[in-house]
Amino acid sequence: MRSDRRLSKLADLTLKVAGLLVTVFGLSTLAVLLFDIASDGLGRLSWQFLTSFPSRRPEAAGIYAALTGTVFVIGLTALVVVPLGVGAAIYLEEYGRKSRWSRLIEINIANLAGVPSIIYGLLGLAVFVRLLGFGRSVLAGSLTLVLLILPVVILSTREALRAVPSSLREGSYALGASRWQTIYYQVLPVALPGTVTGLILALSRAVGETAPLIAIGALTYIPFAPDGIWSPFTVLPIQVFNWVSRPQAEFLRNAAGGIIVLLGVLMLMNGVAAFIRDRAQTKMHL
Amino acid sequence: MSSTRRVNIEVGVEWGLFLCASLSIFVTIGILLVLAFETFQFFQTVSPLEFLFGTTWTPLFFDQQFGVLPLVAGTALVSTVAMLVAVPAGLLTAIYLSEYAPTSVRRVVKPILEVLSGVPTVVYGYFALLFVTPLLQNIVPGLSGFNALSPGLVMGIMILPMMSSLSEDAMHSVPRGLREAAYALGATKAQVAVRVIVPAAFSGISAAAILAISRAIGETMIVTIAAGQQPRLTANPLVPIETMTAYIVQVSLGDTPAGTIEYQTIFAVGMLLFVSTFVLNLVSNWLRERFREEYS
Numbered sequence: 001m002r003s004d005r006r007l008s009k010l011a012d013l014t015l016k017v018a019g020l021l022v023t024v025f026g027l028s029t030l031a032v033l034l035f036d037i038a039s040d041g042l043g044r045l046s047w048q049f050l051t052s053f054p055s056r057r058p059e060a061a062g063i064y065a066a067l068t069g070t071v072f073v074i075g076l077t078a079l080v081v082v083p084l085g086v087g088a089a090i091y092l093e094e095y096g097r098k099s100r101w102s103r104l105i106e107i108n109i110a111n112l113a114g115v116p117s118i119i120y121g122l123l124g125l126a127v128f129v130r131l132l133g134f135g136r137s138v139l140a141g142s143l144t145l146v147l148l149i150l151p152v153v154i155l156s157t158r159e160a161l162r163a164v165p166s167s168l169r170e171g172s173y174a175l176g177a178s179r180w181q182t183i184y185y186q187v188l189p190v191a192l193p194g195t196v197t198g199l200i201l202a203l204s205r206a207v208g209e210t211a212p213l214i215a216i217g218a219l220t221y222i223p224f225a226p227d228g229i230w231s232p233f234t235v236l237p238i239q240v241f242n243w244v245s246r247p248q249a250e251f252l253r254n255a256a257g258g259i260i261v262l263l264g265v266l267m268l269m270n271g272v273a274a275f276i277r278d279r280a281q282t283k284m285h286l
Numbered sequence: 287m288s289s290t291r292r293v294n295i296e297v298g299v300e301w302g303l304f305l306c307a308s309l310s311i312f313v314t315i316g317i318l319l320v321l322a323f324e325t326f327q328f329f330q331t332v333s334p335l336e337f338l339f340g341t342t343w344t345p346l347f348f349d350q351q352f353g354v355l356p357l358v359a360g361t362a363l364v365s366t367v368a369m370l371v372a373v374p375a376g377l378l379t380a381i382y383l384s385e386y387a388p389t390s391v392r393r394v395v396k397p398i399l400e401v402l403s404g405v406p407t408v409v410y411g412y413f414a415l416l417f418v419t420p421l422l423q424n425i426v427p428g429l430s431g432f433n434a435l436s437p438g439l440v441m442g443i444m445i446l447p448m449m450s451s452l453s454e455d456a457m458h459s460v461p462r463g464l465r466e467a468a469y470a471l472g473a474t475k476a477q478v479a480v481r482v483i484v485p486a487a488f489s490g491i492s493a494a495a496i497l498a499i500s501r502a503i504g505e506t507m508i509v510t511i512a513a514g515q516q517p518r519l520t521a522n523p524l525v526p527i528e529t530m531t532a533y534i535v536q537v538s539l540g541d542t543p544a545g546t547i548e549y550q551t552i553f554a555v556g557m558l559l560f561v562s563t564f565v566l567n568l569v570s571n572w573l574r575e576r577f578r579e580e581y582s
Contacts, residue, residue, distance in 0.1 A: 012476040019382025022375045023395060029443050030402055036417045037409070087306030095300055096307070109310050114497070114567040115560065116504025118531050119317060121538070122556045126320040130544055147313050154310070178292060180299045208406025211506035211531070215538045215552075237408040237507075244412050244511055252416060259409050266404070 037263075041256025049257055053223045054239065058250035063258050066239035068225040069138075070207060070265070073235055076142035077149070077206055078199070084146065085153030085202075086195060092154070093161040094183055113151040120148045121215025129216050136217040139229040144212050149202040156198025160191040193280030200273040204266050210237035236262045321560055324553030331547055337554060343517040343528075345551045346537070356517035357555060360434065360527035364509055365502040367438025367523055368445060372502075373495050375442070376449025377484075384454045385479045396451070403447045411511030414440040419512065432514025432526035441508050445498045452497065456490025457483050459581055489580070493573035500566035504559065506531035530559045 052062025088105075096102035124144030134140040164187050172182040188195075213235060220242040222234040234242075236258060243255035329337070332352040340353015379399070383392050419436040423429045429436075460483050468482045484491065514526025515536050528536070534552045542548045 008474050008477060012474040015381065015476040015479065016386050019378045019386055022378040023382050023387075023399075026375065026379060026399055026402065026443065026446055027395065030398065030405075032417075033405070033409075033413050036413065040416070084306050084309060087303045088309065091300075091303035091307040095303060102307070105307050105310055108314055110571070111564070111567060112310060112313060114500060114563060115317065116506070116531065116563055118504065118506045118534055119321075119556055119560050122534070122553060123313075123317050123320055125538075126324070126553075127316060150310065150313070178296055180296050204404070208404075208408070210406070210408045211510075211535060214535050217538060220539070237406055240408050240412070241507065241511065244408070244415065255412055259412060262406060263409070266406070270404070 034263075037256050037259050040253055041258075041260045044253050044257030045260060049254075050261070054221060054242075058248060058254055061251075061254055063236065063239055063261060065222045065225055066234050066236045066258070067261065069222065069233040070235045072138050072226045072231075073141050073145065073213075073233060074203055074207055076138060076229060077145045078203055080142060081146045081149060081153055081202070082199065085150055085199075086157050088150075089154045089157035089161060090183060090188075093158045094179070094187070109151045109154055113155070117148055117209055118211040118215055120144055121212030123147065124212060124216040135230070136219065136232055137230045138226050138233045140216055141213050141218055141233060141235075142229075144216055145206045145209060148209065148212060149206050152202040152205065153199060156202065157191075157195050160194025160198060161187065163194060164190045193276050197273045197277045197280075200269050200276075204269040204273075207235075207265060207269070208237060208262065210235075210241055213238060214241070236265070317560065321553055321557040324550050325557045328547070328550035328554040331550075341519050343533075345548055346540075350547070352551065354530075354555065354558065356519040357528060357530045357533055358558075359519050359521070360509075360513070360517065361503055361529040361531070363434045363521060363523055363527060364438045364441065364513060364529055365499060367435060368441040368502040368505075369495070369499060371439055371442025372445040372449045372498050376446050376494075376498070377453055377491065379446065379450040380453040380457060381479050381484070383450070384457050385475055385483070399447045399450065403444060405444070407444070407505060407507040408511070410440050410444055411437070411508045414508055414512035426524065429524045430514075430526055432512065432516075433524050434513055434527050435523040437508045437512040438523065440512070441502055441505055444505075444508070445501055448501065449494055449498045452494035453487070453491045456487040456494065456577060459490070459577075460486045461581055487577070489573045489577040493570045493577065496566050496570040496573065500563045500570065503566070504531065504563050506535060510535045530555050534559075 049062045050067065051064050052060060053065050054063075055061040092102055092105065121144060124140060124147070128134045128140040128143050129136060134143075168186050168190065169182055172186045177185070218234055218238055219232055220234060220238055222232060226233045240255050240258040240262065243251045243258060246252070337352050337354055339355065340351060341355050342351040342353050343356045344351045383395065387395070414437045415432075418440055419429070419431060419433065422436055423431075426435070464482055464486055465478055468478045473482070509529045510532040513529065513532060515528050515532060516526040517528040517533070518525065520527065533555055537548060537552045542552075
């Protein structure tokens with residue numbers, strides 16, 4: 001009886017220690033990953049690295065084309081995804097809540113969120129690049145990313161809308177406002193911080209995407225910055241991939257340098273998102 | 287007059303928003319049509335049986351063979367390694383965080399773990415190829431520079447946060463009463479966790495694991511970078527292989543004109559990929575719904 005008790009205590013301790021170890025393992029992997037990349041690539045970071053085009057000589061190569069490409073593609077993605085995503089979320093949350101069609105759309109959006117990103121690349125290749133004849137342009141890349149992050153934007157915007165108290169809507173209706181007036185003047189301003197936070201997080205996912213853009217045929221060697229929506233382009237992750245695929249150690253260091261810039265961009269975006277969310281939360285509690 | 291205008295605006299806005307919402311349906315239809323159309327074209331040349339059960343995949347060689355099994359085996363191999371990491375580690379992390387860790391630890395650890403799933407996959411590819419593989423080569427004799435083991439392990443770590451946070455959610459929704467009854471009978475925390483909470487949350491945890499498999503099958507960049515690009519029908523994780531996703535990337539990097547058989551293969555492989563992840567997602571959803579019904 002007593003040894004039984006001791007045994008179960010031992011089992012308890014074992015599970016606790018195992019859980020702790022595994023958790024620490026997860027955290028330390030992240031630390032090792034960051035340290036490894038920093039030690040490989042920090043030495044490569046310089047003004048020249050940020051402002052040079054890719055080159056056959058690794059020490060002269062830089063990420064200017066990739067960085068401007070990322071800015072162009074993500075900027076256009078944001079312009080297109082905001083009205084579509086927010087519009088869809090408003091419809092599902094404020095208008096068609098109970099209809100069968102809305103239910104179908106909801107299930108569909110949940111399923112789309114689970115489709116592998118490379119499949120969106122194949123869709124973009126067939127529809128935007130070939131069928132609509134956009135070619136391997138910034139426009140085709142952005143539209144592909146729009147379809148990819150649309151489910152995420154819709155889901156996060158719906159959550160932001162749901163958090164708006166219904167008393168606000170009722171008060172507005174009581175004063176004689178119409179449905180759209182209520183949404184536009186009362187609901188949207190309150191839901192704005194949550195919407196923007198979700199949007200930035202969705203866009204930061206798009207910044208890190210490589211596979212769908214390779215599938216639509218974004219080129220790996222682009223010696224110029226994009227100058228419009230019809231321009232060919234490359235983006236940071238693709239430039240990193242290109243350098244990782246080469247055997248020379250010098251190019252691998254360039255890849256690490258590119259990763260540091262990429263992670264820097266992502267950290268900046270996540271920081272801004274967290275800042276907006278925190279500020280909105282303190283405001284609500286006042 | 288102005289009131290009819292008002293009504294017009296209201297109706298117009300509602301229609302506009304309705305179209306935005308319906309776009310997602312067209313995206314799904316678009317994916318299905320595109321994949322089905324090119325796959326159909328592909329099956330004009332290659333019989334579906336040869337595609338699904340053939341054991342040699344060499345569409346890019348002079349002697350073209352279209353048996354997809356080597357790509358399926360590569361995908362299955364990497365995903366298995368990833369699951370061997372993500373499921374036990376994710377579950378243990380979830381048990382630790384929900385049953386043992388003080389709230390303050392939870393609050394710090396959870397967001398840091400979430401960072402792991404936000405790291406771009408191309409970064410994990412770099413890490414697998416240039417850090418994990420050389421490290422493993424010191425321990426595992428005969429491990430080649432490209433292999434299924436290293437990207438599998440790294441993918442497991444990438445999926446871990448998803449696995450742990452979904453399992454934790456499932457464990458949290460087990461009614462308090464079950465937990466308290468077990469404690470009242472003198473059970474230890476480990477006994478409560480292993481014999482009460484995990485079994486009670488089993489369908490929720492399975493839903494998480496199946497979603498994790500689906501994520502692993504669809505993952506592209508880690509395997510493209512670190513697993514090599516050699517389709518091979520093998521269960522040996524130490525040699526170079528190729529997954530379905532990596533094959534699509536490999537062809538996309540070349541300049542393959544539309545209408546050729548090589549171009550059609552990526553859609554046929556994409557179709558197979560889409561169907562497998564779709565089925566897994568459906569099963570996962572079904573399990574989660576069932577779990578929700580059990581405790582509501």
